[in-house]
Amino acid sequence: MGRQSNFWVVNELVPTTAPGPYSLQLYNDNPTIVLKARQEGSPGEASFTYNWLASCGTPPQPNTAPRVNIPLTDQTARVGQGFGYTIPLITFTDNETPQSLVLTVSGLPTA
Numbered sequence: 001m002g003r004q005s006n007f008w009v010v011n012e013l014v015p016t017t018a019p020g021p022y023s024l025q026l027y028n029d030n031p032t033i034v035l036k037a038r039q040e041g042s043p044g045e046a047s048f049t050y051n052w053l054a055s056c057g058t059p060p061q062p063n064t065a066p067r068v069n070i071p072l073t074d075q076t077a078r079v080g081q082g083f084g085y086t087i088p089l090i091t092f093t094d095n096e097t098p099q100s101l102v103l104t105v106s107g108l109p110t111a
Contacts, residue, residue: 003039003040003041003042004017004039004040005017005038005039006037006038006040007020007035007036008035008037009022009033009034009035009036010034010036012024012026015038026053028053031051031053031054032049032050032051032052033049033052034047034049034050035047035048035050036048061095063096064096066092066101067092067093069090069092069093070088071091072087072091087103
């Protein structure tokens with residue numbers, strides 16, 4: 001039986017003897033990872049620093065705030081009568097999540 005090897009990614013993946021592939025969730029603020037390996041019975045360890053972000057090609061764009069596509073028009077309501085208003089779907093847009101914006105409303109009067 002051969003020697004057992006351990007593989008790990010510093011601060012990302014604990015040492016393992018399991019064969020890959022491995023999955024990591026990485027963030028732009030830490031563009032490099034350090035891969036390490038150690039073979040049982042051998043002194044020291046192998047180490048490789050990998051700039052995964054540079055390997056992705058084009059750097060990711062920064063997150064931008066949602067913006068108003070079409071401004072809302074003024075609305076009028078009568079005191080003591082119910083009022084409803086539906087915000088049109090195309091009112092707001094967002095570069096990163098154009099199909100999944102979530103809107104919330106606060107400060108409305110009690111019924």
